[in-house]
Amino acid sequence: MIPPILFLFSAFIGLTVGSECPLGWTFNSVTSECYTFSARLFTFDESVQYCNSIGGKSVSISSYSERDALVALTNTTILQPWLGARRNTTTKNFYNLDGSYFYTLMWTTNEPSINGDCVTFKGANPSGLQVTQCYQLQPAFCKQTPALCNSAVLGGPSTWSGTFQSPGYPVQYYNNLDCRYLINSPNNTYITIEFYPFVIEEWYDSVDLYEGNSTSYADHIGSVSSYDWVRGYESDGNVMNVRFKTNYAITDKGWLATWTAKKDMPVISQYGMNGTMVSPNYPNNYDPHDEQVYQISVAYGMQVNLTIDDFRTENRFDYLNIYNSSSQSNSTLVATLSGASVAPYNFISPKSYMSMKFVSDGSLQYKGWHAVWTIC
Numbered sequence: 376m377i378p379p380i381l382f383l384f385s386a387f388i389g390l391t392v393g394s395e396c397p398l399g400w401t402f403n404s405v406t407s408e409c410y411t412f413s414a415r416l417f418t419f420d421e422s423v424q425y426c427n428s429i430g431g432k433s434v435s436i437s438s439y440s441e442r443d444a445l446v447a448l449t450n451t452t453i454l455q456p457w458l459g460a461r462r463n464t465t466t467k468n469f470y471n472l473d474g475s476y477f478y479t480l481m482w483t484t485n486e487p488s489i490n491g492d493c494v495t496f497k498g499a500n501p502s503g504l505q506v507t508q509c510y511q512l513q514p515a516f517c518k519q520t521p522a523l524c525n526s527a528v529l530g531g532p533s534t535w536s537g538t539f540q541s542p543g544y545p546v547q548y549y550n551n552l553d554c555r556y557l558i559n560s561p562n563n564t565y566i567t568i569e570f571y572p573f574v575i576e577e578w579y580d581s582v583d584l585y586e587g588n589s590t591s592y593a594d595h596i597g598s599v600s601s602y603d604w605v606r607g608y609e610s611d612g613n614v615m616n617v618r619f620k621t622n623y624a625i626t627d628k629g630w631l632a633t634w635t636a637k638k639d640m641p642v643i644s645q646y647g648m649n650g651t652m653v654s655p656n657y658p659n660n661y662d663p664h665d666e667q668v669y670q671i672s673v674a675y676g677m678q679v680n681l682t683i684d685d686f687r688t689e690n691r692f693d694y695l696n697i698y699n700s701s702s703q704s705n706s707t708l709v710a711t712l713s714g715a716s717v718a719p720y721n722f723i724s725p726k727s728y729m730s731m732k733f734v735s736d737g738s739l740q741y742k743g744w745h746a747v748w749t750i751c
């Protein structure tokens with residue numbers, strides 16, 4: 376026979392019943408916890424043992440949003456289930472068995488009475504906590520936290536890029552999450568990361584980035600915000616921790632993150648009358664994953680006359696960008712040079728400054744390029 380209490384439980388809750396919880400447990404989307412009632416009746420101590428024996432713990436109410444969710448779960452039940460809360464007979468104060476804060480404003484009318492030291496939950500109006508003799512027989516009420524995060528250790532000593540996403544993306548993430556993504560990139564690199572798309576409950580749900588395996592304020596790199604047009608960030612070192620926290624209400628599609636390791640290659644700058652610029656290691660082969668920026672600036676009123684007299688890179692994937700400004704963007708990009716038939720190439724800067732960026736990918740290295748420049 377299925378006791379009425381179980382039948383009512385599954386018929387009236389109106390909450391998501393998905394694969395988040397083990398069979399026989401019901402997911403609550405407000406608390407992101409799994410709950411179940413026992414069909415059998417127990418004393419308080421037995422109910423605690425019962426919850427442990429099925430992989431959970433007695434329900435201690437840890438927030439007002441959880442209290443409200445439990446009212447919705449139990450407002451049609453006749454038998455009040457045990458909560459994981461009891462009186463300390465020395466101090467006379469009540470406490471939650473799981474150590475969470477005990478809310479003294481959650482009692483139903485005329486409670487706490489002296490009629491017992493254990494606590495049951497009354498779902499019917501006026502709902503709230505009610506003192507009950509610990510030896511009485513009531514249903515056990517258990518909860519367990521499902522594994523909803525896709526927390527992960529990502530990357531490694533030879534991984535240069537990757538993507539990861541919030542759990543449930545692009546449909547919906549859950550409430551009450553605290554997920555961590557620890558990114559490791561090769562030695563002597565730093566990590567750049569971008570979040571597109573990024574759709575979360577702004578202010579209440581958050582994505583924070585930290586230097587190293589840390590979540591402390593001193594290591595905070597930044598908080599990702601959907602209000603920022605540019606959502607790109609970078610670390611100093613080769614370990615970055617990403618923490619995704621959500622609150623008890625309102626979820627959204629979530630986010631997709633793309634990260635890339637970059638070699639720490641200081642900008643090469645030249646000034647004066649003339650100079651020579653070369654790709655890393657030239658005339659030996661450049662390395663994989665190079666990203667080298669070059670700056671040239673000459674006296675005001677003069678121009679830079681740059682001539683590339685030797686050039687060989689992997690076609691399309693390893694390239695040299697020429698910019699007619701010291702700032703590098705699509706709107707200052709003059710040419711992207713790549714392959715075997717570039718040299719000789721000449722560029723005269725419109726102003727007294729110009730810049731270049733050499734980029735190589737992970738495969739096929741060549742000798743690169745050699746350039747000379749003079750003022751004119």
Ligand SMILES: *[C@@H]1O[C@H](CO)[C@@H](O)[C@H](O)[C@H]1NC(C)=O
Nearest residue numbers: 388389446447448450451500
């Ligand atoms: C019980 O709670 C549910 C969900 O909040 C609500 O729809 C229903 O009307 C409540 N029933 C009673 C008897 O209060």
Ligand SMILES: *[C@@H]1O[C@H](CO)[C@@H](O)[C@H](O)[C@H]1NC(C)=O
Nearest residue numbers: 462463464465466467468470
């Ligand atoms: C009851 O409270 C006293 C005094 O704070 C404490 O020492 C004791 O451990 C408590 N007992 C329980 C069962 O928590």
Ligand SMILES: *[C@@H]1O[C@H](CO)[C@@H](O)[C@H](O)[C@H]1NC(C)=O
Nearest residue numbers: 531532533560561562563613
């Ligand atoms: C990277 O650095 C760590 C710590 O300095 C070192 O133990 C490890 O051997 C290095 N790995 C490589 C591939 O150089």
Ligand SMILES: *[C@@H]1O[C@H](CO)[C@@H](O)[C@H](O)[C@H]1NC(C)=O
Nearest residue numbers: 528557559587588589590616
């Ligand atoms: C990161 O830090 C946490 C907490 O200090 C620790 O438990 C975990 O093992 C660390 N992870 C790695 C990969 O070092």
Ligand SMILES: *[C@@H]1O[C@H](CO)[C@@H](O)[C@H](O)[C@H]1NC(C)=O
Nearest residue numbers: 646647648649650748749750
């Ligand atoms: C390059 O500039 C130096 C002065 O900085 C000058 O002595 C030299 O003659 C110049 N070389 C060429 C080829 O213009």
Ligand SMILES: *[C@@H]1O[C@H](CO)[C@@H](O)[C@H](O)[C@H]1NC(C)=O
Nearest residue numbers: 680681682721723749750751
């Ligand atoms: C730029 O340099 C090249 C190679 O040295 C030279 O042939 C050319 O005349 C120079 N152009 C100007 C405008 O100075």
Ligand SMILES: *[C@@H]1O[C@H](CO)[C@@H](O)[C@H](O)[C@H]1NC(C)=O
Nearest residue numbers: 605703704705706707708711
């Ligand atoms: C620059 O151009 C590339 C290739 O066309 C494009 O993918 C990128 O979004 C552009 N960047 C900006 C800042 O417009």
Ligand SMILES: *[C@@H]1O[C@H](CO)[C@@H](O)[C@H](O)[C@H]1NC(C)=O
Nearest residue numbers: 699705706707708709725726
């Ligand atoms: C710089 O290059 C861009 C792209 O080729 C071009 O639109 C722009 O007019 C150039 N600026 C100057 C000052 O020549």
